[in-house]
Amino acid sequence: MTSRSEPIADLSGRPLGQRALHKRRLILDATRDLLSQRGLRELRVADIARAVPTSPASFYQYFSDVEDAVLQLAQEANAPLPDLLALFEGDWRGAEGRRRARAVVEFFMHYWDRHGPTLRVRNLAADEGDQRFMELRGRAMLPILSAMEALMQRSGAVQKNSGLHPPAAALAMSAILDRLAAYHRVMESDAMSHDDLVDTTARILYHTLTGK
């Protein structure tokens, strides 16, 4: 989803060759590594360049500043979402629906295990009002929310759970999924196993989306 149409370009808009694409990749990877090792506040262009390793000047060939690089990472993180969308579309009746609900929860957990540092920063920046990050989060969330609402309509949940406002309910479900995926690793323990967490979340999701 890293912009389907336009090829990747440098800051002057010139399209990149193989060699340049590779360098850009190394810089993005280093940015992501640093983001997961240290915090957002400690993320500096100089550190990223040191980690690659390369000169800070190379960084500025591709990105205008640290936020810009993180924005690219957040954009790349949208790539797996069509797979998630596919889980919502289709048959959610009976056992198949319960299976799909679990698959959705597991998807979120893997997704956050992989992209957590980036998504956390994206969400903070969006919450703080940064337009670019708000837009990016919107592009990620809106299709999922729509898919949930569509499912609530055709499953009859809207009638059975009458009083639930579908867009609000969809938002609530995405909040659970995001948040629990974000810290499931910290929360899992003897008192609460991975399966407890997945199972309970999947049940709430299934019930809210299908009314059963």
Place this chain on the structure above:
Amino acid sequence: MTSRSEPIADLSGRPLGQRALHKRRLILDATRDLLSQRGLRELRVADIARAVPTSPASFYQYFSDVEDAVLQLAQEANAPLPDLLALFEGDWRGAEGRRRARAVVEFFMHYWDRHGPTLRVRNLAADEGDQRFMELRGRAMLPILSAMEALMQRSGAVQKNSGLHPPAAALAMSAILDRLAAYHRVMESDAMSHDDLVDTTARILYHTLTGK
């Protein structure tokens, strides 16, 4: 909840007089203001001092660095939580329960309207693994999670929603409440009113905690 027992002290441990407490207050207020105006990454000791206005040296009389000041703010943000706790304790049968569920949702929204910038940063720092912020978040959340679990037990939700693991369900509910409170202002629109959001969230909460 700014530490009930020990009086507030400067970095050498000396308790503060009235004048010093007032200055410290001004610095914390400026920190919070800057945090809501700009982002976390733009928060500098020099900026805070300018905003007060005072000398950077004054800042260092009370706080070891920017994180330390934010940590104090996050600590103060725990103060209103006993009121929330009180909502969970008591009678949740019938109309009274539905009323309380709504009150919980409204509490969260007001709470985030007021302390949002601080709580966002607290959550990011905790997610990034900062021990001090993790502990602080734990002190805020654990009593609430316990109160929800206790309610699920005595309301019979555990039997009726059999299969829900109470700690996991409580975690899921706190995720909804936090996240929707965090961005309810951005989400409210013609298609989804404040009341839709409150009502739907309250219904999900009520159903999960009481089984009805």
Place this chain on the structure above:
DNA sequence: TGTACATCAGTGAACGCGCGTTCACTGATGTAC
């Protein structure tokens, strides 16, 4: 296939700024008698 040239890509080194941090001092407040 070889050579000349154009363009792409990468970076060493330098500059200047602004930040974090501290010191040494001034002024305010409290206490003793």
Place this chain on the structure above:
DNA sequence: TGTACATCAGTGAACGCGCGTTCACTGATGTAC
């Protein structure tokens, strides 16, 4: 009530470091004939 002294509180000014940013150059790759 007044005076001397001790302690509390606040800060101006300075220092040095490291970061962001850019320039001018070198080296790599592609293209034409």
